[in-house]
Amino acid sequence: MNGAGEARPLAILCGGGGFPLEVARVARANGRTPFIVGIVGSSDPAIEAFPHVWVHMGQVGKMFGALEERAIAEIAIVGAMTRPEFADLRFDWGALKRAPELGQLFRGGDNRLLAGIAGIFEREGLRVVGAHEIAPQLLAPLGPIGARAASSEAEADARVGAALLSALSPFDAGQGVVVANARVIAIEAAEGTDAMLARVADLRSSRRLRFQGPAGVFVKAPKRDQDLRLDMPAVGPKTIEAASRAQLQGVALAAGRVLVADRREFSRAADEAGLFVLGVAP
């Protein structure tokens, strides 16, 4: 589509936050031509810096119309999606025609919902790609990120957390856990990572959880069988803020399986808060 005749067009369906735009910029730097599908009420208005279309959740027909017009064959789904309620969706004819079974998607965990959405794209002949494929620079590497090193105790806590998340995988629950001094402190489910870390902060500040000084590791990893194209876990500078309020020692990320948004600011914030960040073998 551009002068070089090389850059393949790529749609990015954008959830909330600034991360989808970072992915779009990196994808462009990698030689792609992003076309943004913005969701009214969710996506950052800054998407308008790219070629784009706005749709309401459920306007499947309008979205596919825009993609067909541009002969787009690949789509990435990026950013925090608020799990919609069935009653809030604005289905158009294009939605009902394509997915008479839409209502079924809303029974079960997030994986099932996202897999159903991906199925709708795929039946339409689109290839669903992951943010990690179009912007691999954003993945957590193995080893330390930032200046601080993890103690061997903290590394042991990280291993316990990673094993716990692995054991939870079949249940399509959360992607995060906090382990401190070999004790499991908090496990994420529907409340999400921010609320889980806020809970740990509360347990510390109310002294229901009493440690001397910083304690514990927040471990983030996708479910073992998670389709990373659909729901790659992501962290960013706000994760560091939340981990710091929870008085943790650090953060452990499944290397190659967790995206780090705004890496420079993320590292700077971690160093300033005195937190280690460690990419661990998933």
Add this chain to the structure above:
Amino acid sequence: MNGAGEARPLAILCGGGGFPLEVARVARANGRTPFIVGIVGSSDPAIEAFPHVWVHMGQVGKMFGALEERAIAEIAIVGAMTRPEFADLRFDWGALKRAPELGQLFRGGDNRLLAGIAGIFEREGLRVVGAHEIAPQLLAPLGPIGARAASSEAEADARVGAALLSALSPFDAGQGVVVANARVIAIEAAEGTDAMLARVADLRSSRRLRFQGPAGVFVKAPKRDQDLRLDMPAVGPKTIEAASRAQLQGVALAAGRVLVADRREFSRAADEAGLFVLGVAP
């Protein structure tokens, strides 16, 4: 010790709440002679209705002195124990003499702490018995408790929750989970059951979790390898209140492995709140 020369004396180390006294009364009805060890700041002052001694946490020597005086060979540990901080314990000489490794107990989960405490009793020649052994009438039976029946969907949610708790067993984390419409909503760890159910109530009332009407099941079960003499999970009328505030459909308990405090009031509260309670095969 009593006139019949039959009733074997039995110590009950009492945590908080009224449940230890219910166990003491049932044990007495079963022919035992309870002697209560009350923990200053934790146990209900009503323990004074029984022969008793008050000790501070850590006064191991004073406690063993009282038990020896009465030739007591069995002890049950009953009721909610606040996990103490090492710094808050008032060790006496009897404690230091018996357990030079006390500090080690505070690294790891609750199972490890309780197992260490049981070890101290056992090295002293005492047999540690469970509330379920001295008051088996208090265990959740298999099948419905109260008037309301579970739907087949709710039973399926209960099975998911039980399987999840089983998968979490090796991690010595929580004993409770909430599953709604096949989705894992909340998993208990250090915050405890009450806080977890309050979280679900918040997710519902803030409409971050949106269901039509009551939804979901709170499942409670001990860890697979949990020593039930030391940390048998327990529910009571307050569990029903919390489940009702969380807008659940019901409560599922591992039959024969969860204690039900104040059963009459528990059933009445469940019926009144429209909640089912189901004892499930563990």
